[in-house]
Amino acid sequence: MLKIFNTLTKKKEKFQFPYSKKINIYVCGVTVYDLCHIGHARTFIVFDIIKRYLEYLGYKTCYVRNITDIDDKIIYAANKKNESIDVFVKRMIKLMHEDFLCLNLQNPDHEPRITRCMQDIISFIESLFNNKLAYISDNKDILFSIQKYNSYGILSRRIKKCCLNENKSNSVFYFNQSDDFVLWKHRVNKSDPYWISPWGPGRPGWHIECSAIINKFFKNGVNIHGGGIDLLFPHHENELAQLKSIKSSFSIEFWIHVGMVIINNHKMSKSLSNTVLVRDLLKKYDSEVIRFYILSTHYRHPLIFLEKNLNASKNILNKIYVSLLGSDVSSEHSDYHIKLRNIFRKKFFSAMNDDFNTPKACLILQNLSKYITNIKKSSDILLYNSLSKDLIFFGNILGLLHHDPKNFLFSSTNQILASHSNIHIVKKLVRMRDAYRKHKKWNLSDIIRKELLKLGVIVQDKHERSTYKFIYKN
Numbered sequence: 340m341l342k343i344f345n346t347l348t349k350k351k352e353k354f355q356f357p358y359s360k361k362i363n364i365y366v367c368g369v370t371v372y373d374l375c376h377i378g379h380a381r382t383f384i385v386f387d388i389i390k391r392y393l394e395y396l397g398y399k400t401c402y403v404r405n406i407t408d409i410d411d412k413i414i415y416a417a418n419k420k421n422e423s424i425d426v427f428v429k430r431m432i433k434l435m436h437e438d439f440l441c442l443n444l445q446n447p448d449h450e451p452r453i454t455r456c457m458q459d460i461i462s463f464i465e466s467l468f469n470n471k472l473a474y475i476s477d478n479k480d481i482l483f484s485i486q487k488y489n490s491y492g493i494l495s496r497r498i499k500k501c502c503l504n505e506n507k508s509n510s511v512f513y514f515n516q517s518d519d520f521v522l523w524k525h526r527v528n529k530s531d532p533y534w535i536s537p538w539g540p541g542r543p544g545w546h547i548e549c550s551a552i553i554n555k556f557f558k559n560g561v562n563i564h565g566g567g568i569d570l571l572f573p574h575h576e577n578e579l580a581q582l583k584s585i586k587s588s589f590s591i592e593f594w595i596h597v598g599m600v601i602i603n604n605h606k607m608s609k610s611l612s613n614t615v616l617v618r619d620l621l622k623k624y625d626s627e628v629i630r631f632y633i634l635s636t637h638y639r640h641p642l643i644f645l646e647k648n649l650n651a652s653k654n655i656l657n658k659i660y661v662s663l664l665g666s667d668v669s670s671e672h673s674d675y676h677i678k679l680r681n682i683f684r685k686k687f688f689s690a691m692n693d694d695f696n697t698p699k700a701c702l703i704l705q706n707l708s709k710y711i712t713n714i715k716k717s718s719d720i721l722l723y724n725s726l727s728k729d730l731i732f733f734g735n736i737l738g739l740l741h742h743d744p745k746n747f748l749f750s751s752t753n754q755i756l757a758s759h760s761n762i763h764i765v766k767k768l769v770r771m772r773d774a775y776r777k778h779k780k781w782n783l784s785d786i787i788r789k790e791l792l793k794l795g796v797i798v799q800d801k802h803e804r805s806t807y808k809f810i811y812k813n
Contacts, residue, residue, distance in 0.1 A: 340353055340354070340355070340692060341353070341354040341396065341691075341692045342354065342692060342693060342694055343563075343593050343595065343694055343695070344595070344639060344694045345592075345593050345594055345595075346494065346571065346594035346595065346596050347493070347494055347591075347593075347594045351693075351694055352593070354593070356398070356562065358396070358397040358398060360398070360562075361398070361399045361400065361401055362393055362398045362399070362400045362401070362562045362563065363400075363401050363403075363556075363557045363560070363561050363562045363563070364386070364389070364390060364400055364401065364402045364403070364561075364562065364563045364564075364565070365403050365404075365549070365552075365553050365556075365557065365561050365563070365564050365565070366382070366383070366386050366402070366403075366404045366447075366564075366565045366566055367404075367405065367549055367565075367566035367567075367570055367574070367575075368404040368405040368406050368407065368450070369406060369407070369435055370407040370410055370412065370413070371406060371407065371408055371413065371428055371431035371432055371435060372410070372412035372413045372415075372416045372431070373412075373416065373431070374431075374434060374435075374438070374616050374617070374618060375434075375435055375438045375439075375616070375617045375618075376607065376614045376615055376616050376617060377600055377607070377615045377616075377617065377620065377629075377642075377644060378567065378599070378600045378607055379438075379617065380438075380442055380617050380620075380629060380633065381597060381600060381633050381638075381642055382565075382566065382567050382597045383404075383439065383442070383444055384442065384444065384629075384630055384633050384634070384738070385565075385597050385633070385638040385695075386402075386404075386565055386595075386597075387443075387444045387445055387738060388634065388695060388697065388736075388737060388738060389563070389565075389595070389695060390402055390445060391445070391736055391737075391738060392691055392695065392736060395736050400448075401448050401449075401556070401557075402445075402447040402448050402449075403447060403448065403449045403450075403451070403552065403553075403556050403557075404447040404449075404450055405450070405451050405452075405453065405548065405549060405552050406432060406435075406450060406451070406452045406453065407453050407545070407548060408428045408432070408452045408453055408454050409424070409428075409453055409454050409532060409542055410545060413427070413428065414531060414532070424532055432452075434618075437618075438617040438618055438621070441617075441618075441621050441626050442617065442621075442626050442629065442630070443626055443627075443630070443738055443741070449556060451552050451555070451556075453543065453548045453552075456548075456551060456552055456555065457534045457543070459551045459552065459554070459555045460543045460547055460548065460551040461523075461534075461536050461537070462551075463547060463550060463551040463554060463581070463585065464481060464522050464523055464536075464543075464547065465537065466585050467483065467522065467581065467584055467585065470584055470585065471484075471487065472484055472487055472488060472581075472584045473522055475538060476519075478525065479525035479538070479539065480521050480522075480523065480524055480525050480541075481521070481522040481523035481525075481538055482519040482520065482521060482522060483519055483520050483521075483522050483546075483577070483580065483581065483584075484519055485518050485519050485520070485580070486519075488580045488583070488584055490580070490583065491576070491580050492576065493579070494571070494572075494575060494576050494579050494594065495571050495572035495573075495575070495576045497572050497576070520544065520546055520573065520577055521544035521546075522543070522544050522546075522547045523536060523538055523541050523542070523543055523544065523547070524541050524542055524543070524544060525538070525539060525540075525541045526539070526540040526541045526542070545574065546573070546574055546577035546578060546581065547581060549574070549578050550577075550578045550581040550582050550585075553578070553582060554582065554585065559589075559590075560589055560590035560591065560592070561590075561591045561592070562591075562592050562593065563592070563593045563595060564578075564591045564593070564594055564595070565594070565595040565596065565597070566596065566597070567596065567597050567599070568596040568597060568598055568599055569599060569606075570596070571596055575594065579591065595638075596639070597638050597639070598636075598637075598638065598639055598640050598641045598642060599641050599642070600615075600641070600642045600644055601641045601642065601643050601644065602615065602644045607644070615644060617629075620649075624649060624653060625653075625656075625742075625747065627656060627738075627739050627740075627741070627742070627747075628649065628652055628653045628656055629649070630737070630738055630739060631652045631655065631656050631701060631739060632648060632649050632652035634697035634698070634700070634701055634737060635648075635652060635697070635698050635701050636698060637694075637696060637697065637698055638695060638697070639694075654764070655705060656739075657747075657748060657764055658705075658708060658764070658767070659704060659705065659708040659730070659734075659740070660740075660742070660744045660747045660748050661712075661744070661748065661764060661767050661768065661771070662708040662709070662711045662712045662715070662727075662730075663708075663711070663727050663730065663731070663740070663744040664744040664745060664748065664768075664771065664787075665715075665744075665771070665775070665780075665783050666711075666723060666724055666727035666728075666744075667724050668724060668727050668728040668731055676722050676725065676726075679722075679726075680725060680726065680729055683703060683706075683707050683710075683726075683729060683733075684729065684733075686703050687700055687703045687704075687733050690703060691736070697737065700733070700737060701737070703733070704730065704733060704734060704737075704739070707726065707729065707730050707733070708730060710726065711723060711726045711727055711730060712767075714726060715771070715774070716774065718774075718778060745786065745790065748790075749790045765791070765796055765807060768787055768791060769787075769791075769798060769805055769806075769807050771787065772784045772787040772788060772798065772805060773804050773805055775787070776800070776805075791807070
C-alpha cells in the first residue's frame with residue numbers, strides 16, 4: 340500500500356482512498372517574473388511523478404496548478420523591460436510552458452491565472468470579513484487577524500510567542516497584530532494595476548490567491564497539497580488558516596513538500612545570483628537526464644546541484660539505453676520467466692509505495708538494465724525482449740525511457756559517445772556489434788557501425804572481434 344509523508348503530522352501515512360475516488364491535487368505554481376529555474380523543475384517533476392503514479396495505481400486525478408501573474412516583482416520586471424505588464428506576463432507564461440513541455444511535464448487539468456480569479460478572491464475576503472477574521476488597517480490594506488485564528492502555526496509548528504497559564508499544564512499561543520498578513524493591498528501608486536473591490540481599488544496579497552483558487556475548484560477539500568519546502572511558512576500556513584476560517588471542516592489530507600536546491604552550500608536564490616535556468620540546462624542535457632538526476636535524490640531531501648552529478652546521471656541513462664538497443668518490445672507481453680520478472684516488479688513498486696522513493700526506483704532501473712545486458716550476451720532473445728519491455732514500463736511511470744534507444748544515444752543533445760571520457764560506452768556498443776555479427780544479425784550491427792561513424796568513431800572488423808578508433812578529437 341502507498342504511504343506518503345505528511346508534513347502536517349510529520350509521519351508517513353497510508354494513502355487509503357478507494358480507487359473510485361478522484362484525487363484532488365493542488366500545487367502552488369510559478370510567479371512569472373523571470374525564467375524557470377531548476378528549483379521549479381524539481382518541484383514540478385516531483386508532482387508530475389506523483390500524478391503519473393497515482394494514475395498508474397488506478398486513480399483519476401484533478402490537478403490544479405496556479406499562475407501568479409501579478410505582484411510587485413512582476414510589476415518591477417515589466418517596468419525594467421519597458422513592457423506593459425500584460426505583454427510581459429504573456430511572454431513569460433509562453434516561455435514557462437516551453438520549458439515545461441521540454442521537461443515532459445503533463446499538463447495540469449486547470450491552470451488558473453490570478454488576474455482571472457479576482458471575483459473569487461474578493462468573495463473569499465468578504466467571507467473572512469463576515470467571520471470577523473479580516474479587518475481594515477490604518478493604511479487601508481485588508482489584513483488577516485492571526486490572533487483570532489486559534490490554530491495558527493499547526494502546519495509549520497512555528498510559534499512566535501507562548502504564554503503559560505497559571506497551572507502551566509496547557510500552552511496559550513499569542514501573536515502580535517504586527518504578525519497579521521495582507522489579504523488586499525490598497526492602491527498607492529496610481530501607475531500600478533488595480534481591481535475594484537468593496538474596500539477600494541487594489542490587488543490581492545499573495546497568500547489569499549491560492550486559498551481562493553482552492554476554494555473555487557475544491558469546495559469539499561484537497562487530497563494532496565504541495566509545493567517547495569520554502570512555501571511551508573508563511574505561505575502554506577496562511578493558506579490553511581484562511582481556508583479553515585471560511586469552513587472549519589475543510590480538509591487537506593496530505594501536505595507534500597519538496598526540498599530545496601543547494602548550490603555552493605547555499606540555497607539557490609536570485610539574491611545570491613546562483614540561479615540555474617531550465618533552458619540553459621536543456622541546451623546541454625536531454626530532459627530525461629535532468630529528470631533522472633532530480634529523481635536520484637529523494638524529493639524531501641535537499642538537492643545538491645553539481646554539474647558532475649548531472650553528467651553521472653547522463654552516463655547512467657546512456658548505459659540503460661545501450662542495454663535496450665536492439666530490443667523488440669512491440670510483441671505481446673509474455674509470461675516467460677514471470678517469477679524472475681516479478682522480482683524486479685515487486686522491488687520497483689515497493690520503492691514507489693514508500694513515499695515515492697525514486698532514488699531506489701532509479702537504482703532498480705539500473706540493476707534491471709545490467710541484468711538485461713547479461714541476458715543479451717546469453718542470446719535468450721525472448722527473455723531479453725520481455726525484460727526490456729518491463730524496464731521501459733517502469734521507466735515510463737517515472738517519465739523516463741520514452742525515446743527510441745538509437746535516437747537517444749545518437750541525438751545532437753547527447754553527443755557523449757564520441758568522447759574519450761565516455762569510452763566505456765563506445766566499448767559496450769562495439770561489443771554489442773560483435774555479438775550481433777556473431778549471430779549474423781547484420782542489419783543491427785550495421786546500424787551501430789553507421790551511427791558510430793557519424794559521431795567520429797570508426798570500427799574496423801576482424802575475425803573474432805572489432806577494433807575502433809576516434810577519427811577526430813573533442
